[in-house]
Each structure stands twice: as structure tokens, then as C-alpha cells.
Amino acid sequence: MTAFDVGVVGLGAMGSMTALELARRGKRVVGFDRFRPPHELGSSHGKSRIIREAYFEHPQYVPFVKRAYQLWAQLERESGRTLLIPTGGLMIGPPDGVLVPGARRSAEEHGLEYEVLSAGEVRRRFPAFTPADHEVGLLEPRAGILLPESCIESALALAGEAGATLCFDEPVIGWNGAESISVTTARGSYEVGRLIVAAGAWMAGGLVPTPLPLAVARQTLFWFDPVGRHSMVEPGEMPIFLWEWAEGRYFYGFPDLGDGVKVAIHHEGEPTTPDSVRRETDAEEAERLRAIMAPRTPALNGTLRSAVVCLYTNTPDGDFLIDRSPDDRRVILASPCSGHGFKFAPAIAEVLADLALDREPALDVSRFTLARFPAQSRGIIRP
Numbered sequence: 254m255t256a257f258d259v260g261v262v263g264l265g266a267m268g269s270m271t272a273l274e275l276a277r278r279g280k281r282v283v284g285f286d287r288f289r290p291p292h293e294l295g296s297s298h299g300k301s302r303i304i305r306e307a308y309f310e311h312p313q314y315v316p317f318v319k320r321a322y323q324l325w326a327q328l329e330r331e332s333g334r335t336l337l338i339p340t341g342g343l344m345i346g347p348p349d350g351v352l353v354p355g356a357r358r359s360a361e362e363h364g365l366e367y368e369v370l371s372a373g374e375v376r377r378r379f380p381a382f383t384p385a386d387h388e389v390g391l392l393e394p395r396a397g398i399l400l401p402e403s404c405i406e407s408a409l410a411l412a413g414e415a416g417a418t419l420c421f422d423e424p425v426i427g428w429n430g431a432e433s434i435s436v437t438t439a440r441g442s443y444e445v446g447r448l449i450v451a452a453g454a455w456m457a458g459g460l461v462p463t464p465l466p467l468a469v470a471r472q473t474l475f476w477f478d479p480v481g482r483h484s485m486v487e488p489g490e491m492p493i494f495l496w497e498w499a500e501g502r503y504f505y506g507f508p509d510l511g512d513g514v515k516v517a518i519h520h521e522g523e524p525t526t527p528d529s530v531r532r533e534t535d536a537e538e539a540e541r542l543r544a545i546m547a548p549r550t551p552a553l554n555g556t557l558r559s560a561v562v563c564l565y566t567n568t569p570d571g572d573f574l575i576d577r578s579p580d581d582r583r584v585i586l587a588s589p590c591s592g593h594g595f596k597f598a599p600a601i602a603e604v605l606a607d608l609a610l611d612r613e614p615a616l617d618v619s620r621f622t623l624a625r626f627p628a629q630s631r632g633i634i635r636p
């Protein structure tokens with residue numbers, strides 16, 4: 254048995270950045286993953302992730318994304334790799350819907366640059382999009398694309414160089430808390446002072462006494478050949494977009510990074526578990542998306558090139574879960590998914606490292622704590 258200051262369960266988006274953050278702070282850190290990230294079995298694959306700042310979900314996310322931009326830039330410098338491609342971001346929808354007013358509120362509250370475009374202006378400036386006359390676009394200049402596999406590879410490589418012990422293909426089976434915490438894996442056992450559990454979709458299974466009902470959903474990503482003039486869908490000309498096409502219903506997409514344009518429906522995926530999920534997609538699913546795209550993004554709706562299944566782990570209110578375990582305050586639970594966590598990963602890693610080291614995080618995490626739910630609704634489920 255070796256003693257470590259902190260153990261990290263799961264080395265995906267959150268865990269890889271957290272292991273790096275702790276190693277940078279000179280802590281003895283051990284990280285475990287049941288597979289070898291980056292891999293295609295969790296929530297962090299599919300070649301691209303949106304980063305956007307005028308956060309329609311709530312203005313409280315904006316300081317997190319601002320910090321994340323700084324940290325992504327630092328990771329780019331340290332790894333010498335491109336991790337973020339700026340494209341600008343276009344939020345399209347009715348002016349009195351959820352998306353456009355929400356993005357505007359965050360932009361106003363935090364003094365972010367933005368522009369509201371009429372449907373005609375959107376069609377003229379960004380011919381890949383054909384909004385209806387009653388819709389508007391909110392353009393934010395700082396949005397762009399993160400390359401998730403490269404981000405995770407970079408964080409893990411730098412964490413290893415900074416002294417983190419990284420154990421791949423080594424699932425954590427459980428832990429017991431006494432004076433230190435004894436973590437049992439498929440290969441052995443490890444003593445750690447603190448434990449951060451960032452197991453993605455597996456947070457919803459039997460690994461942790463789940464303090465909240467987390468629901469895993471099967472989400473599908475599709476790549477299509479563009480139709481017509483190619484420059485229309487290149488990153489210089491086409492921003493990432495999110496479109497509220499019906500009340501509270503969204504689809505989103507990315508310009509062509511070389512594999513075709515990637516388009517997907519946000520949420521609405523069927524309930525599943527990470528171990529039983531159907532990994533294949535069928536023609537019907539692509540057709541459902543195509544029907545939404547047809548009148549709105551005809552230039553993106555060419556031949557289907559490929560598809561992949563990814564997992565959302567949803568809290569009941571769509572905000573993240575970041576808190577200490579009610580069972581053992583030395584254990585920190587992190588489920589920053591609900592379909593929108595990637596962009597924040599290095600900022601969340603700082604918070605997780607602070608919590609593990611008993612420091613007050615610089616960012617306000619009150620929105621993500623268990624206390625926001627009354628105890629009786631948390632549905633404590635013990636394995």
C-alpha cells in the first residue's frame with residue numbers, strides 16, 4: 254500500500270484535469286480509470302465540444318467559463334497543442350424563448366460582447382442557416398470548439414510529467430473510510446487522504462451511495478457531408494450554433510473540421526446505463542434529426558458520414574453536482590455533466606482540488622451543492 258494525498262476516480266474530462274491540477278500543486282495524487290482515456294465509452298468523445306460564454310442556462314456559469322478560457326489557454330501553451338478553435342457562436346430561436354433571452358441575460362449581467370441579428374441578417378451573414386422570420390440570432394464572438402480527446406490526452410500527459418500516478422484499465426470497486434481512505438481497485442488497494450469521484454456516467458450506478466437521482470441518457474452525434482459551397486461550413490465562416498427550434502428543445506452543430514459537419518439534438522435521449530447502452534445508431538434516429546435540420550440548416554443536411562453514441566448524466570435540474578459526500582466529508586463527488594460540462598473542466602478541476610485540500614474555492618459553487626435539493630428528494634440510494 255502506498256499513501257497518497259488525494260485519489261481521483263475517473264480520468265475523463267474532469268478527473269484528468271483534476272489530477273493535473275493537484276500534481277501542479279505538488280500533491281501526491283493517484284488517479285484511476287476503468288479504461289484508458291480518452292475513450293469512446295463515456296461522455297468526452299466525439300471530436301468536438303462547444304465552449305460558449307453568454308450562458309443561457311444561468312449567469313452564474315459565466316465566471317466558470319471565463320476562468321476556463323484562461324486555463325485552456327494555459328493547457329495549450331504547456332502541451333504545445335491546439336485545443337480550442339475560435340469560431341464565434343450563434344444562438345438562434347424566438348426572441349421570447351429560453352435560449353436567446355437566457356444568453357442575452359448572461360451577456361448583459363457580465364458585460365460580454367454580443368450582437369442580436371434579425372433572421373434576414375443571419376441568413377445573409379451565415380448562409381448555412383435559414384431561420385424563419387420570427388426567429389433571431391444572438392452572436393457571441395468568443396465561442397468556439399474544444400477538441401476533447403486532445404484536451405484529455407494533454408492533461409494526462411502533463412499530470413504524469415508533474416508526478417501523478419495514473420492507473421489505467423483499473424476500475425475502482427469501492428473504498429472504506431477510517432483514518433485514511435482505503436481505495437480498492439481490481440488490482441490492489443491504495444491509501445489516500447482525500448478522494449475525488451468523477452466517474453462520469455458511472456456516478457449513477459452502484460459505485461457511490463448516490464445522493465441524488467442521476468439519470469443517464471443515450472445521446473447520438475451525427476456527421477453529415479455539407480451541401481453546396483464548402484466555404485459556407487468552414488470554421489472561418491460558420492460559427493458553432495445552438496438552435497431552439499421548439500420551446501425548450503434544441504439542436505446544435507459545428508462547422509466542418511475535416512470529418513463533415515457534426516449535428517446533434519441536445520437532451521431527449523433515451524434512458525440507459527453505461528454498461529447496457531446500445532452503442533449502434535439506426536437510420537430512424539438520423540432521420541429524426543434530418544427532419545429538424547431540413548428547413549433550418551439545409552446546407553448541413555447531406556449524406557450521413559458517421560455517428561456515435563455518447564452519454565449525458567443528468568441531475569434533476571440540469572445543474573452540476575459538485576459537493577462533499579454526506580457520508581464522508583473527505584470524499585468529493587463531481588458530476589458536472591447534464592450535457593454541458595466539458596467547457597468548464599479545468600475550472601472545475603481547480604474547485605475540486607480546493608475542496609480536496611480544504612480550501613475555499615475562488616468560484617461560487619453554491620449552485621452545484623446538494624443543499625439545493627431538500628433532503629427527502631435526494632433519494633439516497635445505497636449500493
Ligand SMILES: Cc1cc2nc3c(=O)[nH]c(=O)nc-3n(C[C@H](O)[C@H](O)[C@H](O)COP(=O)(O)OP(=O)(O)OC[C@H]3O[C@@H](n4cnc5c(N)ncnc54)[C@H](O)[C@@H]3O)c2cc1C
Pocket residue numbers: 262263264265266267268285286287288290294295296297298299301302303304423424425426451452453454455460472473474517563564565587588589590591592593594595596597
Ligand atoms: C453528445 C455529447 C455532447 C456534448 N456536448 C458538449 C458541449 O458541446 N460542450 C460542453 O461543455 N459539454 C458537452 N457535453 C458534456 C461533457 O462532455 C461532459 O459534461 C463531460 O465530458 C463529463 O466529463 P466527466 O469527466 O464527468 O466524464 P467522463 O469524461 O466520461 O469521465 C468519467 C471517467 O470515469 C471512468 N470510470 C467510471 N467508473 C469508474 C470506476 N469505477 N473506476 C475507475 N474509473 C471509472 C470512466 O472510464 C471515464 O473515463 C457533451 C456530452 C455528450 C455526451
